[in-house]
Amino acid sequence: MQKDVQNKLSWVEVSKANLAHNIKEFRGLAGDDCLLCPCVKANAYGHGLVEAAKIFLEAGADWLAVNALYEAEELREAGIEAPIYIMGYTLLGDLERAVELDCRLVVYDRETIEKLGEVVSGGANAKPVNLHIKVETGNNRQGVPIEELPDFVKLIQKHDGLKIEGLATHFANIEDTTDHSYAFAQIEKFKKAREIVEEMGVEVPMMHCANSAATILFPEVRMDMVRVGIASYGMWPSNETFVSYKQLDKNGFELKPALTWKTVVAQVKTVPGGEAIGYGCTCHTNRETKVAILPVGYYDGYDRGLSNTGYVLIQGKRAPILGRVCMNITMVDVTDIPDVALEDEVVLMGGDGQGGEISAEQYATWIGTINYEVTTRINDKIPRVII
Ligand SMILES: Cc1ncc(COP(=O)(O)O)c(C=O)c1O
Known part of the structure; x- marks a missing residue:
């Protein structure tokens, strides 16, 4: 490799x-x-x-x-x-x-x-x-x-x-x-x-x-x-x-999380109400829905347990996951987020710099595991950028 x-x-x-x-x-x-x-x-x-x-x-x-x-x-x-x-x-x-x-x-x-x-x-x-x-x-x-x-x-x-x-x-x-x-x-x-x-x-x-x-x-x-x-x-x-x-009446020990996992929007499309989204048709739109396609999936370590459960942050707002997380693709609902465009930045885990955060603990709760597992399972081939 x-x-x-x-x-x-x-x-x-x-x-x-x-x-x-x-x-x-x-x-x-x-x-x-x-x-x-x-x-x-x-x-x-x-x-x-x-x-x-x-x-x-x-x-x-x-x-x-x-x-x-x-x-x-x-x-x-x-x-x-x-x-x-x-x-x-x-x-x-x-x-x-x-x-x-x-x-x-x-x-x-x-x-x-x-x-x-x-x-x-x-x-x-x-x-x-x-x-x-x-x-x-x-x-x-x-x-x-x-x-x-x-x-x-x-x-x-x-x-x-x-x-x-x-x-x-x-x-x-x-x-x-x-x-x-x-x-x-x-x-x-x-x-x-x-x-x-x-x-x-x-x-x-x-x-x-x-x-x-x-x-x-x-x-x-x-x-x-x-x-x-x-x-x-x-x-x-x-x-x-x-x-x-x-x-134990202790105070003063402060920890600062260091990791933010980001991706970009790979497509924005409008899906009519009453349509199914993704494998297994586990999600149906109940209104005309603006869907953003994200180029990450469970291969990347973005857990399939997040299907229909978690959300991502785009423009400081929550975009819920629609349907199943696929191997390399995830769909999210951006109907209520104006002007989402191709290659807009998306936060999958961590803070968005605008007051929004998906902590590793929140993410872990969605899929029934612990923070240790969710950060260690982010695929090694994804670049780590020191800021
Ligand atoms: C032998 C051993 N020591 C120390 C640690 C560190 O534990 P923690 O991440 O809870 O600080 C681990 C973690 O699994 C371990 O296996």
Whole structure:
């Protein structure tokens, strides 16, 4: 796939000032002794991997977290030298490359350690490989169960070139609730894990577990590094997180959304009353209707669940979606918006600069999902324009 081939029929504007603002807000919370590691996986939550990473680093971020090796490759190719932490699985066959790129790796299975042991024993790499053991504390996703930690640590210790740089864990239930007892039970297990490793005489230079919600809500869980994703992009992790913030009597932490997805009108036509619009004839006009055709559809990440449900903004006004969102085309009602013309600008998500906004949260509510999903699913081939 050629990366530089883009689909310019829609574009995503990303506010550099707002991304930088959010990182500075987190620096304010975390202080100078805690590493700030924004998550730029999933194309920087849809904001453009390399562009967002550079802005975050310039704004004071220390590390970058990605999910997979290909994202680390792209960052290194773009000349980014900051520490990169790969949070997801790295294929055994890719471990050598990850080491070459000086990536920090999350580890939780024995096969990975054995393979890394072979990689470092080759002598090609003088520098130690920095590993972060993912501790299973209740998410039951990645992770080494606490009772298996001693054996896992011993396995790592067999290989001179492997260094335990940190212990990591991830919350299962922090943004979905205002009751954080499950999260705090996870923290207790995580602390226990540290004790177990230290009792073996092994130093644990770093402990980290905090995502956006944890970092915003609980100073005591920030530890040595915070891995902040969604809120770096100016979105609250959930309503519950916002409510919890208020319940804790906190104030002053302000997030600024950075993403606006736009397209243009590709045709304007008048459809008589009583006609059907789109696949499945799921919409019928009840009056003469002026329809604007938009050149985006579910292939672009414009979700089919928006059919007959969402709206877009044109000239500062709402234009409801008519019928089904197609693969590459969407129809909207502009009957009440005067003089809509070919290639007029259309806002699909974000602010229109005239006081109107379709927040990622609003859009997510229409289709029964969360803000995380709607921005990350904007197709990577759509240009990201930094403004
Ligand atoms: C391991 C890990 N850490 C941190 C994050 C960041 O979470 P958030 O976007 O809620 O800040 C994620 C996101 O999925 C994650 O998987």
